Amino acid sequence: MDERFLENLRREPRPEFAATLRDKLRSQESRSVAWRHGRTRALAFAAAAVIAVSLFALPSVRASATAMLDMFRVRKFAVVQFDESRLEKLRSLKDERAFLIFDRKEVHREPGPARYMASLEAAEAEAGLKAARLTYIPTGLIPDSIYVEGAGEARFAVSETKLREALDLLDLRDVSVPPGLEGQWVDVRKPPVVIQTFKSARGNEVGLMQAMSPEVALPPGLDLARLAEVGLRILGLDQGEARRIAQATDWRSTLLVPVPMNASTFRQVTIHGQPGLLVTMENGKRNGSVVLWTENDRVFALRTTLGSTVAVQMAESVQ
Amino acid sequence: MANESMTMSRLWTWAIPVTEENWDALYAEQLPRVYNFFRFRVGNDALAEDLTSLTFEKAWRARARYRRDVAAFGTWLYVIARNVAVDHFRQRRPHVALEEAAEIPGGDTPEQLAERRSDAELLGRLVAQLPPREAELLALRYGAGLTNRSIARMTGLTESNVGTILHRTIKGLRADWPEGA
Numbered sequence: 067m068d069e070r071f072l073e074n075l076r077r078e079p080r081p082e083f084a085a086t087l088r089d090k091l092r093s094q095e096s097r098s099v100a101w102r103h104g105r106t107r108a109l110a111f112a113a114a115a116v117i118a119v120s121l122f123a124l125p126s127v128r129a130s131a132t133a134m135l136d137m138f139r140v141r142k143f144a145v146v147q148f149d150e151s152r153l154e155k156l157r158s159l160k161d162e163r164a165f166l167i168f169d170r171k172e173v174h175r176e177p178g179p180a181r182y183m184a185s186l187e188a189a190e191a192e193a194g195l196k197a198a199r200l201t202y203i204p205t206g207l208i209p210d211s212i213y214v215e216g217a218g219e220a221r222f223a224v225s226e227t228k229l230r231e232a233l234d235l236l237d238l239r240d241v242s243v244p245p246g247l248e249g250q251w252v253d254v255r256k257p258p259v260v261i262q263t264f265k266s267a268r269g270n271e272v273g274l275m276q277a278m279s280p281e282v283a284l285p286p287g288l289d290l291a292r293l294a295e296v297g298l299r300i301l302g303l304d305q306g307e308a309r310r311i312a313q314a315t316d317w318r319s320t321l322l323v324p325v326p327m328n329a330s331t332f333r334q335v336t337i338h339g340q341p342g343l344l345v346t347m348e349n350g351k352r353n354g355s356v357v358l359w360t361e362n363d364r365v366f367a368l369r370t371t372l373g374s375t376v377a378v379q380m381a382e383s384v385q
Numbered sequence: 386m387a388n389e390s391m392t393m394s395r396l397w398t399w400a401i402p403v404t405e406e407n408w409d410a411l412y413a414e415q416l417p418r419v420y421n422f423f424r425f426r427v428g429n430d431a432l433a434e435d436l437t438s439l440t441f442e443k444a445w446r447a448r449a450r451y452r453r454d455v456a457a458f459g460t461w462l463y464v465i466a467r468n469v470a471v472d473h474f475r476q477r478r479p480h481v482a483l484e485e486a487a488e489i490p491g492g493d494t495p496e497q498l499a500e501r502r503s504d505a506e507l508l509g510r511l512v513a514q515l516p517p518r519e520a521e522l523l524a525l526r527y528g529a530g531l532t533n534r535s536i537a538r539m540t541g542l543t544e545s546n547v548g549t550i551l552h553r554t555i556k557g558l559r560a561d562w563p564e565g566a
Contacts, residue, residue, distance in 0.1 A: 075424075
């Protein structure tokens with residue numbers, strides 16, 4: 067016996083097996099794509115919301131070399147409804163232009179690929195986070211996967227020119243860009259995220275994500291309300307509404323969750339006595355609910371295909 | 386905004402579908418490797434198929450997060466495969482079921498055993514007696530066809546350590562291999 071002997075023991079999988087598995091993956095694919103779309107559109111909690119936050123937080127005054135004092139942390143959530151066609155437009159813009167409002171990026175820490183963990187304890191060790199547990203898991207759901215997404219740190223330099231161009235492309239001629247933005251840096255720190263998923267034989271899914279709040283560090287002295295107004299206009303709100311929301315919101319602690327009109331409902335819920343947000347998609351294959359809440363500096367998101375009542379019950383059971 | 390959205394999106398895994406051609410190619414490339422990893426690891430073709438399915442299903446559900454880095458997905462696939470194997474051995478009953486025991490060729494000489502088993506099955510039996518680390522390295526190297534360097538990165542061992550362990554393992558297997566098999 068030698069190396070060649072061992073290598074010769076390899077065998078191609080049976081074609082029937084390969085084909086059956088591929089079909090099975092494809093069928094899961096169609097379900098998960100529907101779910102992903104629902105998640106993407108319902109939440110925008112991920113990219114769109116945070117992009118919106120950082121967009122709102124564009125520095126309007128000179129950066130002090132020593133003082134990046136204004137810090138955004140998630141404490142609560144607010145919903146803004148937007149026209150889905152605007153999000154499509156933004157997506158196409160970003161594909162065409164790569165950078166919409168930033169022209170430089172420095173990555174100080176790459177999150178790297180998500181890591182699949184054998185247990186929640188292992189995920190805790192990986193993330194450096196004592197993970198909360200779901201104490202209510204509906205019958206039929208079984209643990210599926212546990213992942214940790216690593217910490218990431220990056221900073222972005224604002225390009226006033228590009229922001230103006232973007233406003234032009236969106237035909238927002240009446241929006242004025244606050245002066246002094248050019249070259250200002252926005253620092254983003256993303257803590258590790260622990261993600262648990264559950265599934266049932268009937269195709270239902272639950273995902274619980276938890277992390278310390280992400281942080282966006284900004285130069286001090288920003289007129290956040292004014293910048294928020296620009297961001298809201300980009301999301302498609304009219305001038306009056308954008309101004310009203312911009313003035314009424316604490317942009318240092320509120321994560322804006324854009325939800326598409328006509329495709330979702332949302333309402334405030336209470337999780338462990340804290341205000342949370344429930345977003346429910348009721349649009350054919352995109353059905354699903356997401357509960358967002360914060361607790362002790364930690365941000366939670368629970369998504370499920372099991373309906374909003376179960377979503378809230380499960381969120382309440384997180385300990 | 387693509388670059389900043391890439392970072393931002395990782396906050397909560399904003400899944401974007403990947404080009405399907407990439408995944409089809411990845412599937413075609415990795416399926417035989419993962420399947421043979423399990424064949425070497427568990428020594429049973431049917432079980433290897435089950436564990437391969439489980440690995441791909443777990444990986445497939447989360448593959449959107451590797452949209453921009455298919456190579457990272459390939460590496461990650463083996464992380465899942467290794468964990469699936471660990472779970473399998475952990476969950477396996479410590480005793481041998483009667484129906485399985487009936488198939489154990491008690492009292493067979495090595496020569497008789499060799500006659501009854503194919504080389505792969507025989508190897509599976511010998512690998513099952515190896516320590517988990519040696520069995521895993523063997524499966525990664527000769528089943529999945531990974532290089533010593535890749536295995537070293539994956540396991541945290543040094544490349545030379547991987548080579549040394551494999552060399553010793555093959556030597557041990559050779560010593561246990563029935564003559565004429």
